[in-house]
Amino acid sequence: MLRYLVRRVVSLLATLLVASLIVFVVIEVVPGDPASYMLGMNAQPDTVAALRAELGLDQSKPARYISWLTGMLQGDFGQSYTYKTPVADMVQDRLWISLPLSLYALALSVFIAFPAGILAASRRGGVSDTAVMGFTQLGIAVPNFWFALLLVLLFAVKLGWFSAGGFAGWESGVFQAMKSLTLPAIALALPQAAILTRVMRSALLDVLGEDFMRTARAKGLSARQALLRHALRNAMIPVLTIIGLQFSFLIAGAIIIENVFFLPGLGRLIFQSIAQRDLIVVESVVMLLVFAVVMVTFLVDLAYAWVDPRLRHAHR
Amino acid sequence: MSVDQFPSAESDHPGELSSVVSSNTGDAPAQCLLKLERVGLTIHGTPILNDIGFTLESGKTLGIIGESGSGKSMTALSIMQLLPRGSKLSGRIQFANQQLQQLPEQMLCDIRGGDIGMIFQEPMSALNPVKTIGDQVSESIQLHRQVSRYEAVTLTAKTLERVGLPNKAFPLSRYPHELSGGQRQRVVIAIAVACQPKLLIADEPTTALDVTTQAGILELLKSLQHDEDLALMLITHDLAVVSNMADDVVVMNQGSIVEQGDLGAVFHRPSHSYTRRLFDASVLTQLTRDTRAMRIDSSAKPLLQVEQLVCEYPIKRTSLLGPARSFRAVDDVSFDIYHGESVGLVGESGCGKSTLTRALLGLMKLHSGSILLNSESVSAKQEVSRAARRQMQVVFQDPYGSFNPRHKVGRLVSEPLFVLAQQPDASEARQRVHDALASVGMNSADTDKFIHEFSGGQRQRIAIARALITEPSLIILDEAVSALDVSVRAQVLRLLDTLANDKGLAYLFISHDLSVVQRVSDRVMVMRHGKIVERGQTQSVFTDPQHDYTQQLIAAAPQLKVQERN
Numbered sequence: 001m002l003r004y005l006v007r008r009v010v011s012l013l014a015t016l017l018v019a020s021l022i023v024f025v026v027i028e029v030v031p032g033d034p035a036s037y038m039l040g041m042n043a044q045p046d047t048v049a050a051l052r053a054e055l056g057l058d059q060s061k062p063a064r065y066i067s068w069l070t071g072m073l074q075g076d077f078g079q080s081y082t083y084k085t086p087v088a089d090m091v092q093d094r095l096w097i098s099l100p101l102s103l104y105a106l107a108l109s110v111f112i113a114f115p116a117g118i119l120a121a122s123r124r125g126g127v128s129d130t131a132v133m134g135f136t137q138l139g140i141a142v143p144n145f146w147f148a149l150l151l152v153l154l155f156a157v158k159l160g161w162f163s164a165g166g167f168a169g170w171e172s173g174v175f176q177a178m179k180s181l182t183l184p185a186i187a188l189a190l191p192q193a194a195i196l197t198r199v200m201r202s203a204l205l206d207v208l209g210e211d212f213m214r215t216a217r218a219k220g221l222s223a224r225q226a227l228l229r230h231a232l233r234n235a236m237i238p239v240l241t242i243i244g245l246q247f248s249f250l251i252a253g254a255i256i257i258e259n260v261f262f263l264p265g266l267g268r269l270i271f272q273s274i275a276q277r278d279l280i281v282v283e284s285v286v287m288l289l290v291f292a293v294v295m296v297t298f299l300v301d302l303a304y305a306w307v308d309p310r311l312r313h314a315h316r
Numbered sequence: 317m318s319v320d321q322f323p324s325a326e327s328d329h330p331g332e333l334s335s336v337v338s339s340n341t342g343d344a345p346a347q348c349l350l351k352l353e354r355v356g357l358t359i360h361g362t363p364i365l366n367d368i369g370f371t372l373e374s375g376k377t378l379g380i381i382g383e384s385g386s387g388k389s390m391t392a393l394s395i396m397q398l399l400p401r402g403s404k405l406s407g408r409i410q411f412a413n414q415q416l417q418q419l420p421e422q423m424l425c426d427i428r429g430g431d432i433g434m435i436f437q438e439p440m441s442a443l444n445p446v447k448t449i450g451d452q453v454s455e456s457i458q459l460h461r462q463v464s465r466y467e468a469v470t471l472t473a474k475t476l477e478r479v480g481l482p483n484k485a486f487p488l489s490r491y492p493h494e495l496s497g498g499q500r501q502r503v504v505i506a507i508a509v510a511c512q513p514k515l516l517i518a519d520e521p522t523t524a525l526d527v528t529t530q531a532g533i534l535e536l537l538k539s540l541q542h543d544e545d546l547a548l549m550l551i552t553h554d555l556a557v558v559s560n561m562a563d564d565v566v567v568m569n570q571g572s573i574v575e576q577g578d579l580g581a582v583f584h585r586p587s588h589s590y591t592r593r594l595f596d597a598s599v600l601t602q603l604t605r606d607t608r609a610m611r612i613d614s615s616a617k618p619l620l621q622v623e624q625l626v627c628e629y630p631i632k633r634t635s636l637l638g639p640a641r642s643f644r645a646v647d648d649v650s651f652d653i654y655h656g657e658s659v660g661l662v663g664e665s666g667c668g669k670s671t672l673t674r675a676l677l678g679l680m681k682l683h684s685g686s687i688l689l690n691s692e693s694v695s696a697k698q699e700v701s702r703a704a705r706r707q708m709q710v711v712f713q714d715p716y717g718s719f720n721p722r723h724k725v726g727r728l729v730s731e732p733l734f735v736l737a738q739q740p741d742a743s744e745a746r747q748r749v750h751d752a753l754a755s756v757g758m759n760s761a762d763t764d765k766f767i768h769e770f771s772g773g774q775r776q777r778i779a780i781a782r783a784l785i786t787e788p789s790l791i792i793l794d795e796a797v798s799a800l801d802v803s804v805r806a807q808v809l810r811l812l813d814t815l816a817n818d819k820g821l822a823y824l825f826i827s828h829d830l831s832v833v834q835r836v837s838d839r840v841m842v843m844r845h846g847k848i849v850e851r852g853q854t855q856s857v858f859t860d861p862q863h864d865y866t867q868q869l870i871a872a873a874p875q876l877k878v879q880e881r882n
Contacts, residue, residue, distance in 0.1 A: 211441040219456040220429030309491045
């Protein structure tokens with residue numbers, strides 16, 4: 001188990017290093033010089049040069065990569081070109097919205113998908129199965145921003161239970177903050193839940209056909225006991241994979257929903273920064289997202305090993 | 317498949333429940349434990365079982381014999397009341413004075429694993445891979461006994477000891493993947509007998525195991541039955557196993573019982589023609605061996621020469637900086653095969669047979685040594701030439717998995733033609749396919765069918781046709797008849813004989829089944845741990861084995877004991 005852990009950590013660090021290099025190179029080849037963008041079309045060449053020097057853009061590329069990397073390791077993400085504030089602060093504010101939103105949506109997705117998937121699998125071909133499958137079809141087909149608009153129409157405009165957008169802020173209390181994240185979280189969660197339900201169902205159906213399920217019934221377990229005790233854990237590998245992918249998607253891809261609900265999250269930040277050629281912010285946020293995704297993958301790997309003992313020894 | 321795939325059979329007479337649930341007090345000591353009367357089964361309207369009836373007493377073993385599809389396993393699942401969806405059961409299944417079809421699901425759960433234990437064919441997949449063996453055995457105990465967790469663990473340890481898995485070597489915290497097939501089957505048996513059932517149903521318990529492992533498991537079943545006065549219902553296709561184990565025998569064919577009775581009576585004087593056919597197919601007589609042995613000219617150049625062949629697989633390093641390690645699957649193996657000769661290669665799983673096959677076929681790199689086919693070298697770090705591939709074809713074990721299900725038979729059979737130096741045109745290719753199919757007894761109309769339209773035996777014939785189409789001199793038969801029923805196996809073996817005689821083919825016949833190897837080969841080699849431990853003329857190896865391991869193998873192979881009818 002320890003060897004498995006060490007292996008995963010080494011691969012995690014390697015992934016991060018490679019990713020940072022790719023992010024840096026990609027941003028470098030993006031057309032548009034931040035200095036000339038900031039100074040406008042009519043700037044004098046020497047003014048641009050001066051700003052470039054000030055921003056550190058005149059250094060060699062490897063040197064800039066190294067200083068960017070070492071800066072990040074020390075928690076210094078540099079200064080935003082546009083806002084002249086430390087990137088770390090900007091990101092931190094946004095993260096306090098995006099991270100809870102993602103977790104909220106993921107939790108909703110899991111809470112919907114597990115019971116629905118188990119129900120559908122255990123009543124295969126029955127009415128509940130058909131109904132669940134119908135809903136998941138709908139959930140996958142309908143885009144989440146449209147869901148979002150419907151939710152706003154119903155719960156904010158018609159019923160007035162929630163506000164139509166914006167973020168109350170954590171200083172107004174956890175309840176208020178979570179309340180303003182609820183509609184966005186539901187909008188994000190529903191399509192994810194639909195996918196996860198289908199994965200859960202098919203993974204369970206695969207396991208239910210396994211020989212050991214027959215052994216479980218033959219030792220006297222009822223169908224329900226056999227499903228919960230023997231099938232569920234075996235079905236977790238594909239489900240965990242999808243949960244990992246979904247969390248990565250939620251944390252990095254909530255941009256449309258954040259726009260619909262006027263939430264100042266990471267997605268919006270990255271969108272604005274690209275438009276403003278605020279490369280240092282883009283680099284840092286992308287790197288942060290990469291870090292988050294790699295961390296999630298790492299956690300999913302650990303969860304695999306927890307679920308399936310064979311993986312703990314797979315690399316012997 | 318779904319959870320309610322195993323619904324309880326619907327009860328027709330729920331009112332009779334109280335009368336059928338009575339303990340068997342000593343008033344009828346000769347009362348049989350299990351009694352099936354006129355049991356019929358349909359699944360989605362398709363008849364599966366017709367009018368099945370037999371009885372089984374405590375302390376007795378009932379052998380149920382039949383080929384695949386004969387309804388043996390469905391009979392077992394009917395008793396367990398674990399039938400697939402869409403099943404309709406009729407007749408009476410009486411167990412310990414209770415009529416099982418009338419019991420509610422809750423009581424059936426108590427009986428399953430409590431009074432009736434069941435063992436399955438596939439030990440590799442019959443255990444939950446994510447739970448420890450201790451958990452899986454103690455789950456059964458905790459379900460059926462009112463015991464504390466601690467007591468359950470103690471009982472589990474005892475049960476595992478009882479089935480031959482001492483706790484020192486096999487602690488409860490082991491996972492199934494850390495055990496071999498035979499050991500896993502012992503765990504499955506432990507689950508089945510943990511609650512001291514009255515009836516043990518074993519459905520092909522040793523079919524997937526090596527002969528020496530099989531002998532151990534059969535021994536264990538015998539001793540458990542003896543010690544605990546169990547009734548054992550042993551389902552198998554292997555007449556030899558039954559002849560060594562059973563008191564009474566039931567022979568099934570196509571969902572019906574064709575013959576039943578005392579083992580001696582049925583085996584000495586089988587009255588039904590199907591039973592006789594089954595016996596004839598099981599007893600593999602040496603048909604054309606002597607005539608063929610003479611034909612082989614060992615002064616000529618060998619067709620295949622394998623010299624000091626070594627194949628290795630890399631193993632993961634133990635530490636990051638540790639030395640690269642490898643596992644030697646084939647270790648210094650040398651042998652020759654002459655034109656028209658049939659050479660058998662025997663060994664148990666993991667002995668290196670499959671690696672050797674892969675190496676011969678040029679599917680893996682040789683570590684060292686050489687392979688010469690018709691004096692053309694096929695050696696390490698070298699692609700196998702097309703000419704060499706044409707000379708050597710293969711038939712694999714699994715008649716279901718070794719074909720692409722989306723191609724028609726014509727395309728499947730013609731596929732190896734690409735190795736020919738001169739590509740035949742379309743009409744010639746078609747002609748060749750027809751000829752190849754005809755030579756294995758298939759019809760030219762079969763070319764437009766898909767592989768799922770054929771039975772296992774027909775598929776194996778098609779596989780042989782596929783091998784024949786390049787007109788090879790050597791066919792490697794890798795467990796080619798192991799998945800077939802005895803009667804089909806006999807047919808395929810006869811076909812192989814005919815082909816060898818007609819076309820002068822040489823065979824390398826790889827199998828774990830000694831009786832088959834004995835039947836088909838002129839010479840035999842015994843492989844163990846990557847080495848060939850014994851070789852010689854088939855007759856002398858089987859009658860006078862020199863190596864300990866060969867002796868063990870032959871001793872472990874069950875012999876069909878009673879065969880004295882006239």
